[in-house]
Amino acid sequence: MSAILPPSELIWWKTPIGKEEIIWIVLALTWCMIMFAMMPIWHIYGKQNLSNEAYKTTPVQYEAKVTAMVEQHTIRTQSVGGVNVPVVAPPAGSDVYMLGRLWSWYPMLEFKKGESYRLHLSSLDWQHGFSLQPININLQVVPEYEMVITITPDTSGEFTIVCNEYCGILHHTMLGKIYVTE
Amino acid sequence: MSEEKEERVPAMQRLLDNHFLLLFIGVTMPTVFYILWGVMEIVSIPIAK
Amino acid sequence: MSKYRICPDTGLYFDRSGEGLMKANAVAGAVALLVGGILALLVGLTRWPAIHYLGASDFYMVLTAHGINALIFWLIFFEIAILYFASSTLLRCRLATPRWAWAGFALMLIGAVMTNVAIFQGNSSVMMTSYAPMEAAPHFYLGMILFAVGALIGCFVFLGTLVIAKEEKTYHGSIPLVTFGALTACIIAVFTIASGAIILIPSFLWSVGLIGQIDALMYRVIWWGMGHSSQQLNVAAQVSVWYAVAAIVFGAKPMSEKVSRTAFLLYIFFLQLASAHHILADPGVSSTWKIFNTSYAMYLAVLASMIHGLTVPGSMEVAQRKKGFTNGLFEWLRKAPWGNPVFSGIFLSIITFGFLGGITGVVMGTEQINLIIHNTFYVPGHFHATVVLGTTLTFMALTYFLIPVLFRREIIMPGLAKWQPYLFAGGMTILAIFMMGAGTLGVPRRHWDVGFAQAAEMGLKFEFPGSAEMMLGLVGIGSVIAVIGGALYLVITVGSLLFGKKLEESAGLMQSFGFATLAPSCYTSEKIEPVKGPAADLEEHGSAGFEAPGTFILAMLLLVTFVVYYFINWKYLSSVWPMG
Numbered sequence: 032m033s034a035i036l037p038p039s040e041l042i043w044w045k046t047p048i049g050k051e052e053i054i055w056i057v058l059a060l061t062w063c064m065i066m067f068a069m070m071p072i073w074h075i076y077g078k079q080n081l082s083n084e085a086y087k088t089t090p091v092q093y094e095a096k097v098t099a100m101v102e103q104h105t106i107r108t109q110s111v112g113g114v115n116v117p118v119v120a121p122p123a124g125s126d127v128y129m130l131g132r133l134w135s136w137y138p139m140l141e142f143k144k145g146e147s148y149r150l151h152l153s154s155l156d157w158q159h160g161f162s163l164q165p166i167n168i169n170l171q172v173v174p175e176y177e178m179v180i181t182i183t184p185d186t187s188g189e190f191t192i193v194c195n196e197y198c199g200i201l202h203h204t205m206l207g208k209i210y211v212t213e
Numbered sequence: 214m215s216e217e218k219e220e221r222v223p224a225m226q227r228l229l230d231n232h233f234l235l236l237f238i239g240v241t242m243p244t245v246f247y248i249l250w251g252v253m254e255i256v257s258i259p260i261a262k
Numbered sequence: 263m264s265k266y267r268i269c270p271d272t273g274l275y276f277d278r279s280g281e282g283l284m285k286a287n288a289v290a291g292a293v294a295l296l297v298g299g300i301l302a303l304l305v306g307l308t309r310w311p312a313i314h315y316l317g318a319s320d321f322y323m324v325l326t327a328h329g330i331n332a333l334i335f336w337l338i339f340f341e342i343a344i345l346y347f348a349s350s351t352l353l354r355c356r357l358a359t360p361r362w363a364w365a366g367f368a369l370m371l372i373g374a375v376m377t378n379v380a381i382f383q384g385n386s387s388v389m390m391t392s393y394a395p396m397e398a399a400p401h402f403y404l405g406m407i408l409f410a411v412g413a414l415i416g417c418f419v420f421l422g423t424l425v426i427a428k429e430e431k432t433y434h435g436s437i438p439l440v441t442f443g444a445l446t447a448c449i450i451a452v453f454t455i456a457s458g459a460i461i462l463i464p465s466f467l468w469s470v471g472l473i474g475q476i477d478a479l480m481y482r483v484i485w486w487g488m489g490h491s492s493q494q495l496n497v498a499a500q501v502s503v504w505y506a507v508a509a510i511v512f513g514a515k516p517m518s519e520k521v522s523r524t525a526f527l528l529y530i531f532f533l534q535l536a537s538a539h540h541i542l543a544d545p546g547v548s549s550t551w552k553i554f555n556t557s558y559a560m561y562l563a564v565l566a567s568m569i570h571g572l573t574v575p576g577s578m579e580v581a582q583r584k585k586g587f588t589n590g591l592f593e594w595l596r597k598a599p600w601g602n603p604v605f606s607g608i609f610l611s612i613i614t615f616g617f618l619g620g621i622t623g624v625v626m627g628t629e630q631i632n633l634i635i636h637n638t639f640y641v642p643g644h645f646h647a648t649v650v651l652g653t654t655l656t657f658m659a660l661t662y663f664l665i666p667v668l669f670r671r672e673i674i675m676p677g678l679a680k681w682q683p684y685l686f687a688g689g690m691t692i693l694a695i696f697m698m699g700a701g702t703l704g705v706p707r708r709h710w711d712v713g714f715a716q717a718a719e720m721g722l723k724f725e726f727p728g729s730a731e732m733m734l735g736l737v738g739i740g741s742v743i744a745v746i747g748g749a750l751y752l753v754i755t756v757g758s759l760l761f762g763k764k765l766e767e768s769a770g771l772m773q774s775f776g777f778a779t780l781a782p783s784c785y786t787s788e789k790i791e792p793v794k795g796p797a798a799d800l801e802e803h804g805s806a807g808f809e810a811p812g813t814f815i816l817a818m819l820l821l822v823t824f825v826v827y828y829f830i831n832w833k834y835l836s837s838v839w840p841m842g
C-alpha cells in the first residue's frame with residue numbers, strides 16, 4: 032500500500048515497472064558507464080594524472096635528499112622572516128625534492144617553462160596539503176611516504192604553495208614558492 | 214490470490230528479505246574491496262633508496 | 263498488553279519503551295545540533311573576511327567542535343531514533359532489549375560529552391578527522407569510541423527488533439520499504455563503526471603511550487572507512503525518510519517496490535566503497551584501487567541515488583494525480599502543500615541534495631578531477647549541500663511530523679514553522695554555492711586567514727583574486743541566514759515540547775498541515791489479504807503512458823545539468839599544468 036506499510040502483494044518482485052522508471056534507469060546506467068570510462072580514458076589520453084609512484088621513507092632520510100639537492104643547485108636565497116630560504120633551480124628532467132614541515136615548504140624552487148621535473152613530496156612531521164596556486168593543483172602530503180609526480184609547468188611566473196591540510200596553530204602561515212621562468 | 218501464495222517467491226525477493234545475509238554482504242564488500250585491498254596497497258609500497 | 267499506544271491521528275503504533283528511547287535520542291540530537299549551530303555561527307563569522315571574528319586558536323578549536331557535534335552527534339542520535347521508529351513503530355512490534363538500548367544511549371551521551379570536554383579543554387583542536395600523527399587528548403578518542411559502541415548497540419537493537427517482529431508475525435510478507443531503507447542504513451552503520459573501532463582504538467592506545475606510532479596513510483584509509491561511510495549512512499536514512507514522508511503527506515505508494523528496494527540493495531553493496539573519495543590525492547595507493555572504489559564499482563550506487571531521485575517525487579506525483587491534480591506537467595507540484603513544513607522541507611531537500619550535493623559529490627569524487635578540488639573550500643561547500651541540505655533538512659522536516667505524533671504536542675508558532683525550511687534552505691544554498699565557488703578559485707578549507715597577513719609580514723605574499731573574497735563574504739551572509747533558520751527550528755521544536763498544547767485523544771494539527779490520515783487497520787497481526795497492485799489503473803492519470811511525466815522532466819533536467827557540469831570540470835582540469 033505505502034512505503035511505511037508492508038507491500039500489499041506478497042510477491043512484489045514480478046509487478047511490472049513503469050515506463051519512466053525503465054527509461055530513466057537505462058539513461059542513468061549509461062551515464063554511469065560513461066563516467067566510469069572517463070577515468071581510465073584520461074589515464075591514456077589526458078595530461079593530468081597521478082603517477083602512483085611512491086616510496087616508504089623516513090623524515091631523516093627524506094630531509095637528507097632535500098639537503099643534498101639544495102647544496103647542489105641553489106641559485107639564490109630569499110629572506111622569509113629574517114631567514115634566508117634557498118631558491119633551487121634543478122636541471123630539467125631531474126629529481127626535485129620538496130618537503131613540508133611545521134610551518135613551511137622547503138626549499139623554494141625555480142623551474143623552466145615547458146620542461147618536466149620529477150617532483151618528490153613528503154612531510155617531516157604532520158600531514159600537510161600541497162596546494163599550488165593560482166594553478167589549483169592539490170595533493171596530500173603524508174609523513175613517512177614520498178610521492179613522486181612528473182610535473183611540466185606550462186605557464187610562467189610566481190606560484191604559491193598554500194598548505195590546505197590543517198597542520199596546527201600556524202597552519203594559515205604556511206606558504207611556499209615555485210618560480211617558473213620563460 | 215490463493216495461487217499467488219503458493220507461487221515460489223523469486224530468488225531476488227528472497228535475498229531482499231534475508232536481512233542478515235544482506236548485513237553480511239554489506240559488511241564484507243567494503244571490508245574486502247576498500248579496507249583489505251587498500252591496506253595491501255599501502256604495505257606493498259616499496260622502501261625508498 | 264497496554265505497553266503500547268496507537269496514535270489517534272495517524273494510527274501509528276508506539277511501543278512504550280521504544281517511544282521513550284526515540285524521544286531521548288531525538289532530543290539529544292537536537293541538543294548536539296544546538297551546540298553545532300552556535301559554533302557554526304562563530305565559524306561562519308570568522309571565515310567572513312570583513313568580520314574575521316575569532317582568533318586563530320579559538321577558530322580551530324571551534325571548527326573541530328562544530329564538525330563533530332553537527333556531523334556526528336546530531337545526525338547519529340537522530341538516526342538511532344529513526345531506526346527505532348522504522349522497526350518498532352512501523353512493524354508494530356515491541357522494541358528488542360530496551361535496557362540495552364538505554365545503555366547504548368547512555369554510552370553515546372557520555373561519549374559525546376567526553377569528546378566535547380576534550381575539545382574545549384583546548385588540547386584537541388585536531389579537526390574531526392584527527393589525522394595522525396597529530397595527536398589529541400586520550401579522552402577525545404575515548405569519547406568517540408564510547409559513542410560508537412553506543413551506536414552499535416542501537417544497531418543491534420534495531421536488528422533484534424526485526425527478528426522479534428518476524429517471529430511474532432507482527433507483519434506479513436516483506437518489511438515496509440522505509441524499514442528496508444533503515445536496514446540499509448543500519449548495515450552501513452555496522453561497517454562504519456567497525457572501521458571506526460579499527461582505527462580509533464589504536465589511536466587511543468597511542469595517545470596514552472601504549473603504542474609507538476600510527477601510520478599516517480593507514481590511518482587515513484581506515485578512518486575514512488568510518489568517516490565517509492557515516493555520510494552514506496546519512497544518505498540511506500534520509501532517503502528512507504523521503505519515502506516515509508511521501509507516504510505520510512500524500513498517502514503515496516512506491517512506484518515500484520522492486521525498483522526502490524533494488525536501489526537500496528545497490529547501496530548495501532557499493533555505497534561504502536566511496537570512502538576512497540578522500541584518498542584520491544594520496545601517495546602510494548594505485549589508480550586501480552582508486553577508480554574502482556571511488557566509483558562505487560562503476561557508479562552503481564550513483565545509479566541507485568538517481569533512481570531514488572526519480573521514484574520519491576514520482577510517487578508523490580502519482581498520488582497527487584490520483585487526487586485529480588492532472589493538468590499539465592506540474593499541477594501536482596504547484597498544488598502540493600507548500601505551507602506544510604514536512605513537505606516543503608523534504609522537497610527542498612530532494613532538489614538541493616540532487617542538484618547541489620549529489621552532482622558535485624560525483625564530480626569531485628572523480629579520480630583526476632579531485633586534483634583541482636581536494637581540500638579546497640569546495641569540499642565543505644559540497645558536504646553542506648549533502649549533510650545539511652540533504653540530511654539535516656530532512657530530519658528537521660520529519661520533526662514537524664514527530665512532534666504531534668510521537669511527542670503528542672501541538673506545534674507552536676505554525677506560521678513561522680511554515681517559513682523555517684525556506685529560510686534554512688535558502689541560507690544554506692547560498693553558503694554551499696559560494697563555498698564551492700571560492701574553492702574553485704583555490705581557497706583552502708579549515709583555514710583561519712586566506713589573506714595570509716602573517717606570512718606577508720615575514721615576506722611571503724600571496725593573494726587570492728578579489729572575487730574569492732567577495733564569495734567568502736557571501737558565505738558569511740549565507741551562514742547568518744542559515745543559522746537564523748536553524749535557530750528557528752530549535753525554538754519551534756523545543757518550544758513545542760515545552761509549551762505546545764498537549765494532544766491527547768484529539769486530532770487536529772495533523773490535518774491543519776494537510777496530512778492524509780492513515781488507516782490504522784492496515785496493521786494486523788493477522789495476515790494481510792494480498793491486494794492486487796493498483797498499477798493498472800494508474801496510467802489514466804499520467805500522460806503518454808507515463809505515470810509521472812512531470813518528475814521525469816525534472817529528472818532529465820538533473821541529468822543534463824549533471825553532464826554539463828561534469829564536462830566543465832574536465833575542461834578546467836585540462837587547463838592546469840600537465841603532470842603524470
Ligand code: HEM
Nearest residue numbers: 302305306329332333389390642649707708709741744748
Ligand atoms: C547552521 C548552519 C551552518 C553553518 C553556517 C555552517 C558553516 C560552516 C563553515 C563556515 C565551515 C567551515 C569550513 C572550513 O573552514 O573549512 C563548516 C564546516 C563544517 N560543517 Fe558546517 N555549518 C552549518 C551547519 C552544519 C551542519 C548541520 C553540519 C552537519 C550535519 C555541518 C557539518 C560541518 C562539517 C563536518 C564541517 C567540517 C569541519 C572540518 O573541516 O573538520 N555544518 N561549517
Ligand SMILES: [Cu+2]
Nearest residue numbers: 159194198205
Ligand atoms: Cu601544513
Ligand SMILES: [Cu+2]
Nearest residue numbers: 194196198202
Ligand atoms: Cu596546514
